[in-house]
Amino acid sequence: MPSVQIKICGLTTREALDAAIAARADYCGFVFYPPSPRTLTPVAARDLADRAGARIGKVGLFVDPDDALLAQGVEAGSLDAIQLHGRETPARAAEVRARFGLPVWKAIPVTAAADIERAAEYREAADLILFDARTPKGALPGGMGLKFDWSLLAGYDSPIPWGLAGGLTPHNVCEAIRATRAPLVDTSSGVESAPGEKDIGKIAAFCAAVRSA
Numbered sequence: 001m002p003s004v005q006i007k008i009c010g011l012t013t014r015e016a017l018d019a020a021i022a023a024r025a026d027y028c029g030f031v032f033y034p035p036s037p038r039t040l041t042p043v044a045a046r047d048l049a050d051r052a053g054a055r056i057g058k059v060g061l062f063v064d065p066d067d068a069l070l071a072q073g074v075e076a077g078s079l080d081a082i083q084l085h086g087r088e089t090p091a092r093a094a095e096v097r098a099r100f101g102l103p104v105w106k107a108i109p110v111t112a113a114a115d116i117e118r119a120a121e122y123r124e125a126a127d128l129i130l131f132d133a134r135t136p137k138g139a140l141p142g143g144m145g146l147k148f149d150w151s152l153l154a155g156y157d158s159p160i161p162w163g164l165a166g167g168l169t170p171h172n173v174c175e176a177i178r179a180t181r182a183p184l185v186d187t188s189s190g191v192e193s194a195p196g197e198k199d200i201g202k203i204a205a206f207c208a209a210v211r212s213a
């Protein structure tokens with residue numbers, strides 16, 4: 001089985017970025033969503049992106065963004081991919097991909113099997129589907145540490161690359177990979193000591209756990 005790719009989302013400090021790179025994570029996530037405790041200013045994003053260089057893929061996370069916010073994030077974060085984590089339609093995802101010339105990752109909130117089937121609507125519009133737990137109304141649409149029923153993805157045959165997110169931690173990520181055969185795993189609050197505060201030891205432990213799976 002090819003190695004599982006790793007994304008550490010919601011990095012806000014140089015220390016956390018260095019830890020993700022040292023642990024050989026494939027991607028880091030920069031959040032451009034002001035209500036989030038992990039949101040970055042353009043200045044902070046540029047600092048992290050300059051430090052990262054090409055040592056890790058840089059994915060910008062947006063929630064129903066307009067083109068101006070996307071342009072600002074793409075430039076400041078030197079992004080390699082755009083993650084859409086809101087209610088963006090397939091048409092909007094395709095438009096973003098065409099306008100910015102970057103791969104688009106579309107997050108799909110999951111509570112039931114029908115949500116997994118809905119991902120096929122994005123097969124022409126997105127480059128990767130990220131299945132994440134659906135969060136309660138009024139809460140952030142991600143980064144809440146919530147899991148969904150991984151058995152919904154057992155035997156899943158995706159038309160395009162995909163990944164698993166939602167409540168993954170150093171302790172449960174092996175079980176999640178075994179249950180879903182996910183080719184990519186994404187974590188944020190599972191490697192934090194408090195909302196928005198990444199824990200360097202947990203980042204290393206998460207990456208080690210994925211490699212042992």
Ligand SMILES: O=C(O)c1ccccc1NCC(=O)[C@H](O)[C@H](O)COP(=O)(O)O
Nearest residue numbers: 009036142143144145166167187188189
């Ligand atoms: O991290 C945030 O604050 C956030 C805000 C709005 C939309 C998405 C957000 N995060 C998404 C992620 O970090 C991950 O892709 C995913 O949801 C996993 O989060 P977690 O359950 O905390 O591991």
